[in-house]
Amino acid sequence: MPQSAAHTLIDILLDWGVRQVFTCPGSTEAPFLDASVDRPELDVWLTTHELTAVTMADGYARFAGGPPGVAYLHTNVGLVNGLGGMYAAQLGRAPVLVLNGLKAGVIQSRRGFTAPPDVGALAAGNAKWSWQVQRTEHLAEDLSRALQVATNGPPGPVWLGLPEDLVAAPASTVAPAPARSRQVTSGAPAPDQVAAAASALAGARKPLLVAGADLVREDAVDLLVRLAERLGAQVVNEDRRSFERSAFPTGHPCYAGFYADRLPAVRQADVVAFLGARCFHEFEAGSIAAPAAGVTLIHSNADPAEIGKTHGADITLTGDHRLILDQLLTALPADHQPRPTSPADTTEATGPATVTGPDRDGPLSVPEVATALAATVDRRTRIVADATTSNGAFFAHLPQDTPGQLITTSSGALGWGMGAALGVSIARPDDRVVAVVGDGSFQFGAPALWVAARRRLPVTYLMINNGSYAAVAAALRRYGRRAVESGTYPGKDIAGPDFAAISAGYGVPAERVDSAPALAKALDTAADAAGPRFIEVRTDPDDLGP
Known part of the structure; x- marks a missing residue:
């Protein structure tokens, strides 16, 4: 039998290093499931609920060290069950690819069984990019694009709709080489902003660093530790409402707890640097006060749209956080002496x-x-x-x-x-x-x-x-x-x-x-x-x- 587009789909996933697909399937996933019999290198993880499939892909993606997590859902009813997991992956910037088996185009046009119009609109608010494959010969290119968007700067969930008839059709194109789209280099911070941030931190009486999840995603925690030690600065995790993963060792003498308005390290700070962190992710209107008047606020984030979103920022940095922190360390005055570090008071936090x-x-x-x-x-x-x-x-x-x-x-x-x-x-x-x-x-x-x-x-x-x-x-x-x-x-x-x-x-x-x-x-x-x-x-x- 000729190779189907479903075989091409699996081959592209394998070329990208994907070895697991998490799914709660229905009838529209039959071409994919059938093709997986010929591709034993791909482990198809059966789940009994779509939320489980998406959250497994999310948890996997956060620790896999490269390959995205992939979930395969069933039409609109499966997608709706998985949307909460997509939203969590979006906030966690987890590279998750949500493949969504859809009814054949003719069924969609007639609004047949589980075929409402524009299923992708359900996913769009929880995805970096959402797209429904239009033709079989476009599947390989669309899938490669989805993988690229999910895994690059900053990563996040992507939705790709796969009509059953297109996936079942004979493969008509050669898959593009992953190397042509796998990695896009992250940008570097603006030199003048790096210089301003270094000057503010070096001149601060009580500098405070807020450790965000971007630092873990971009393998920059070691540089944050060096920066804290060079400055003699206290370090806190993000406010617990936006906290997503630990980004600074709690046993380190510079560690001062979780960001909170009443925490002594926050009250006393004259320069606060939110590094790879949200500032803030509000739970209720007015639940987190702006830093006090006169406090210099530095904000870095992998996503420029996140910077200064709630309270603004005096100095802004975007790009790869290994570059950001390395350049901050280099920009500090060579003769800068760290402030004495004393045990942090975390009781109020x-x-x-x-x-x-x-x-x-x-x-x-x-x-x-x-x-x-x-x-x-x-x-x-x-x-x-x-x-x-x-x-x-x-x-x-x-x-x-x-x-x-x-x-x-x-x-x-x-x-x-x-x-x-x-x-x-x-x-x-x-x-x-x-x-x-x-x-x-x-x-x-x-x-x-x-x-x-x-x-x-x-x-x-x-x-x-x-x-x-x-x-x-x-x-x-x-x-x-x-x-x-x-x-x-x-x-x-x-x-x-x-x-x-x-x-x-x-x-x-x-x-x-x-x-x-x-x-x-x-x-x-x-x-x-x-x-x-x-x-x-x-x-x-x-x-x-x-």
Whole structure:
């Protein structure tokens, strides 16, 4: 039989280094699935929900070191289920290619089964580029373009619509060589802005550096450490609402916690440099104050559209962050002496660790759970955090001394962490992966357990069960009206499911713990397991987070 366009599609993916495709398929994916039989080099990962497929591609892409993560979804109904994952990949600048099997063109024109008009418009707001292949002879060029856009400056998700009849047709073109479009060189920062930034930092009385996720994506964390030491500057991670991955070692003497208006390092700073960070990703209008009047604000980002977006910036830098930081270091005066570094005061940013002892009655506190997990973390442990109101406690208590050791999403897409942890495990098979998820997130992402069990991926799921949508109750508390007056919080209570039993039903060994010693033992057991494990921890339903 002649080679189909689906074979060409797979060959292009293989040429780009792609070895996994994550899919929850339907009938329109038959040509691709059939062609995969002839291409065993491509591992087709079957999932039972599209959110799992996209979040696996996202988690994989963040740690694969080059190849994009690829998800293959089914028509409009599958795409809609995966949009939350696409949005998370967009915020995380993960190079994710979402292939979307569509009905044949004649079915689309008649608005047939699962064939509404302009399916790509559903994806456009969550993608760097969206395009539907128009002709079979254009498929190879369009796919190569999609891969180029997804992986280059800055990376992000791309949507490519693939009508079934075009993918099934005989291949009619030769695939373009990946080397012609694989890498586009990132730009360099403007020299005058580098000089201005170096001068401001060198002359600052209390310089503050904000470490953003771009530094991890562009392998520049070592240069940030050198810059902090040269300046004697304190360093904070991004505000927790925009934090996506750890970008500075928390054990370093310059580390001062997470950016927060009340943090002493923020209050005292006269020059603040947001390096590869967002400034800011607002949760609510006015939730993050502008830096104080008189503070010089420096902002660098891989995406020029991100710079100065919320509060403006005095000095702006864009381009590759290894170039940016290397040029900043070079531009500092040769005789510059670093300021003495003293232990940072982080108490106002993180709050006290509410640990009350292992022998008391009642549920564990979230800081106790975080402390127990922290005791088991080493440099080869990767933490995927998706426990909305509990994330802050884990951010504060977990060591983060390896770049990207802790990753999360600011997308609000519940269920993200369940699949993303599997993608991280595939990309980093020698690392231990722990997914910290809330009970709300679990109910969105539970189908990921089927993949974990079927493929025996050694991911530990640590579920914080507070029996509530605590974020909803926290919003009502901030709103401060009838719910607070009456003590009644509509939309909060989601208690009831036996999560350990659900996990076991998927084939993932599970246990429920309610004490610190039991949790420590369960974590040790999970760390030695060859496959996935699930640990459910009961916490206080009235703990609404920071």
